[in-house]
Amino acid sequence: MEHTGDGDERLAAEGEVAVARLAIDSGDLPHAADHLADAVLSDPQLPELHEALAELCAAAGGPAAARELFPLEGQVYLGTVVCRAHVEAAAGDWDTAIGLLASAIQYEPGRPWAHTAWLAREDLPGLVDPDAVAQAVARAAGTLPDPLPAELTPAVQPFEDFVQAVVARHPDHALLLAMASGLTRRLGSTARAVELAEHAHRLAPGHMPSVMLGNALRAHGRPERALAVWEAELGRAEPVLDDSSSYLAVDVAELYGALGRPADGLPWLDRVLAAEPDHPKAAPARHGLRHAADGSTAHLLALADHHRAHPDHDYAQDLLERLSHREPWLGMVPGATEATVNVLHQVLADPDTTRDNEIDCSVSALEPPSSLLAVQLALPRVTVSYQAVLEPDPRCPLREPATRVWMWDGTDPRPAVAPPAPESAELVRATAEIVWPTVPAAYDHAVRLAGVPLDDLVGVLAHPPAPREDDLGRALLAHQPELWVRAVQTFACLGIAHHRTDQPWPDSDRRRVLLDLLLGPEDWVVEAAGFALVAIGWTHPETRADIAAQLQLRLQYCDEARRTRLVTMLRSVGALMLAAPWLPPADLDLARQLVQADKADKAGKADRAGNAEEASAESAPAPAPEPQTEARPGGFFRRLLGRG
Secondary structure, three states: OOOOOOHHHHHHHHHHHHHHHHHHHHOOHHHHHHHHHHHHHHOOOOHHHHHHHHHHHHHHOOHHHHHHHOOOOOOOOHHHHHHHHHHHHHHOOHHHHHHHHHHHHHHOOOOOOOOOHHHHOOOHHHOOOHHHHHHHHHHHHOOOOOOOOOOOHHHHHHHHHHHHHHHHHOOOOHHHHHHHHHHHHHOOOHHHHHHHHHHHHHHOOOHHHHHHHHHHHHHOOOHHHHHHHHHHHHHHOOOOOOHHHHHHHHHHHHHHHHOOOHHHHHHHHHHHHHHOOOOOOHHHHHHHHHHHHHOOOHHHHHHHHHHHHOOOOHHHHHHHHHHHOOOEOOOEOOOOOOHHHHHHHHHHHOOOOOOOOEEEEEEOOOOOOHHHHHHHHHOOOEEEEEOOOOOOOOOOOOOOOOOOOEEEEOOEEEEOOOOOOHHHHHHHHHHOOOEOOOHHHHHHHHHHHOOOOHHHHHHHHHOOOOOOOOHHHHHHHHHOHHHHHHHHHHHHHHHHHOOOOOOOHHHOHHHHHHHHHHOOOOOHHHHHHHHHHHHHHHHOHHHHHHHHHHHHHHHHHHHHHOOOOOOOOHHHHHHHHHOOOOOOHHHHHHHHHHHHHHHHHHHHHHHHHHHHHHHHHHHOOOOOOOOOOOOOOOOEEEEEEOOO
């Protein structure tokens, strides 16, 4: 038996085995069994462990008598299950041993439970009941990821090899073939999975073989054929869908969605819901298909509302996470588009750039002051000057605030708040993330900031801590420091959303401060505060009407301002509004128009740049010289940042 435990695991297992042997010598067999159960979790393949198990069985009067040392009643320890499997194998009860090994794979598939000598016995496939093996395969494979990640495959492969050997001994056992198809499919052998499932379906064209055949066909790239198999099986279940066929109907509906035909899937879900209004998957799946049909975040909000009303319906949460993944504001902080940030990226991409470089930037028009935080985070010796302030003046708040983050000396911004206390800054630093599973998850994650003083949460908006000293933090600092600044501001505002939640929302400090920030000067803080308000609306439906009215003010301002000057956060604000689908339809339409207009504007600029380059190449005798960037120790970069 190959031994693969690492040093720490091996030492831990060896220590447990040593104590177990002392207990065996003293006659305290239950104590010894407990230590061997601990040892098998540390290093399942340790040879001394299996030797000690044999010694324990001998001391107990044989493997059959040793069973009671590893009881399976009530809450059972995983190490106890694995040791009991080995004891059952030693006693010759192969069916029970296989079932227990499958349970261990089910609960922790990455451990080498199946790397055991008795499972590899050449005669074992002829000693087991195929019904018992089919049940064991269903238990082991039912919770495995589909497909199985490559890092888990080595641990599960010996079990798969054993199952295939049993299939070879029982080639016409329909249930075994169907279950084996599911395991084989997860390990990536989709053609073999189809072969097994098709044979099972020919032998017994019932519900389970149909389900497994459809799954195999779908994994093998034949979804239309899978639909035909599943719909034929559901046709046999007419006119009433039972529990098992209702889940198959959900699979049919979602496969239509995956094929880009969500409208064809919705009637199946309507049938399920008509028979079972509280079906745990049908209503969430319906929201998912409707989102696939029109892209509205209203259906994602409906998923969140559904999960809040039915916390046991985990599928709603799973689906919401999947559909929110990497979507601006729904699952991540959007990037920044300021000219300052664009040039920052260029400078950071230069291999000669260091934090000691002096950088002098001249920008044609005023930009959000938080963009300077990002630049100075990575390059603290930067100097940025702004040539003009375009109208409407982005320094002016939409209303007179009690909470101010920024002040200006002419065009030079400076913080209007004191830095946070070190312990508050560190807690925000530990909490901030650039991605999150869902909007409610981001809101819940920030609850750890509920006890941070309000002044400190506001202070961190203008005085962000450095990124965490991990791989992601170092990558952000080196390449995209603006994402870290935006993450800090986002979670600081989410922390404000948790401040004094005992105060009724209409007159609360958290509402007052977040509205001051939302309606304050044009800055990334506006977006962060807006997201905090959106998150409150997602999690507290009674606040939605009030929050919609406040978001409208910022949306209308952005629409008016973009007519006379560039609004760098236009697309992000549009995405933020779309993440609040309870806004009036006219406002949501405007938000979509702003997002599309910003995309079209940037695409047009890219096309014009490409056309200009092509025309130059065709008509000019030589390309015009590029603006030069000077870089020398003790010197500076000079860049003129255009707007337009």
